[in-house]
Amino acid sequence: MVEAATLALELVQRCGGSRCSMRRARKAIELGAEELKNGEQTVSFAAAVDETLKVKCGRRPTTLRDIRYFTGALMRRCPELKNFPVRKLTPQHCSRFLESAFSSGRQRYKARAVMSGILSLSLRRGWCRQNPLLRVDAPSFREQVIAVLNPEEIKCLRNAAESPEFRDCAPAVWIMMYAGIRPGEVARLRWCDVDMEERVISVRPLASKTGGARHVTVQPVLERLLTGYGIPEGNRPLCPPNWPLRWRRFRKEAGWGSGGRFRAWRPDVLRHTYASYHAKWFRDFPLLQMEMGHRSSTLLRARYLNMEGVSREGAALFWEVPEKEELHG
Template sequence: MRTKPAEPEDDLPKNGEQAPFAHRAAEANAEFGTEQASRERARLVWGEESPAAAVDAPASPSASADAGSGEPEHPSARDGELIEHPLVLGGSEMLRAVNELETRDWTFWKLFEISLRSRTGRRPRTLQEIAQYVQRMLRVKPWWRYMPVGEITGADCVNLIETSFKTMPMQRKARTLLHAIFACGCRLGVCRTNPVEQLTYLYAPEQSIRALSILEVRRLLTAAQSPKHSPCAAALGLMLWAGLRPTEVARLRWGDIRLRERVIMVSPLQAKTATRRQVIMRRVLFCWLLRIAPFRPAGAPVIPLGWEKRWRALRLAAGFKQWPADVLRHTFASYHLKYFRDVAGLQIDMGHSSLHLLLTRYLGMDNITAQNASEYWGYEKELAAAKGGDPYASRF
């Protein structure tokens, strides 16, 4: 009777030692569950237990009798060569099928909800905007809500984006949001690849935005000084002479406006890019704020109640039926560079990390002359003349 040769002594675990690769076996058990759970998964996949179990099972008497029937022996048993047996390959296929079973319930809507909850630290308005984009796409293609994330392709994403949005900026933003959602799925292991990475990024041609003319600026300032629209005058001055965004002004408090230091403190919670910056308060803005709001509590907001409706009414009173986005910020940048010729200082006030965006989009100075720029930054002289002298000159 032939006996199995003993294994080398060095390969055996010593007393109190852990068997080789035991930690990997423990990790595998923790990942794929208990033996009973593995058998249940295999039964769902194969209709029976794992085919690999047939290899380890002891041979039956009938199988032993058939062994000497003259049938050719398997090559691996004959000459010791390592050949990929179909049953061995079936083990990897089983793991793939098990993964499909575990990810079958991961629909697009479920992945979107988890990715939205993972965006910690985002403002409620940002989360609401993301949800609005996704809900608009689901209104166009409602079945996307129930699509398994593993079956979504790049072509599906292209069709969804182009059908839901017609303008290039909105399509670019929708692509960015979908990319973030599927990136979350890749991190969780429910997506093998990100289907949005197959799409070509949409580059919109940079277009220079026209700044307001000096006459249009005067119409805005005149309307803001009327009793009906005066609650919006301070916010108008901050956007016009400090270049603040409307969303930044809406989050600003009077305590952030340092009249003694003549700076405006924009915190990361108030800024669009979540970066801190200090904006220099020019003389015209200083005089405007002292005239419009000589005293306000430090914790009070700069904007009045019903800001959106009041701000729209002020623009209509000034004759603006159409209002380009961030036009006051573009106006500030154009008049600033025309008058002060200080690109570095303008970059700091605008809060830009580089000069590329500033030089390509924010400088629409075609309709601005040197005299217009002088009137823009010297408007406090007209305020002083209207009141018979400059009552704020001693404050400088």
């Protein structure tokens, strides 16, 4: 009886003292009971990671690899996070875990995106009331200068593509360089995705890195190269068999690799080259954003464009623009 009276007195005091009505007290009890129930409906961060991997099991292997890598590093370097209830995670917790687990701004940036995806799924499942990472500023870091191929390097690639040994690799190389399609995407393209009548290449959801479809314009230089190669009929893969190995050998033949005339090959350099020369010649950022498959122009401007050393004259040479058009470009 004494405990009950103590609880009743505390309830009255917290609900307004002498002004507390029975209706207000009952409302406080209901809200407290609901909050207690919600607080018990949660899972550990490790369980939320497992559920995320199940939900995203159909995503690209690289996407799943990133989720496993960053969440594994977080739980390994911050052991308390593994069994931490996701409902109790605060912005301060998240910020501390990210800073403790990763030393570089780039790593924290990527880890924050992965962790935010897990907490967004937890929110949809009812395991938490908010995504605390939405209140944590994204880490800042300085982007490295994006690499762009110069005319000599482009010429070496074109020469290697014309050699009999690598003729079957040529279309994939041309499409990466003159359509900006990612290496992983081009490996999933089929010849039926190349529509020469409409002059577009369809990157379907199953082939796209981001899971969204897009159409990329076949510019005249790419049209000439593909037409000269001859477009096979049917649903055949665009890349030759054993493409990853052939692609490495192709780059070595062109001058990249051990003992080559150029430095190490830089990932996505063909995509960056396409974006920079496209921006320099066409001067159409909305079009380039659509062709690259970006949701906004922020990423495009911040990471993919390197205008240093890219001139209008060089862009005209890249796109093989006739002299008459170049004068009026």
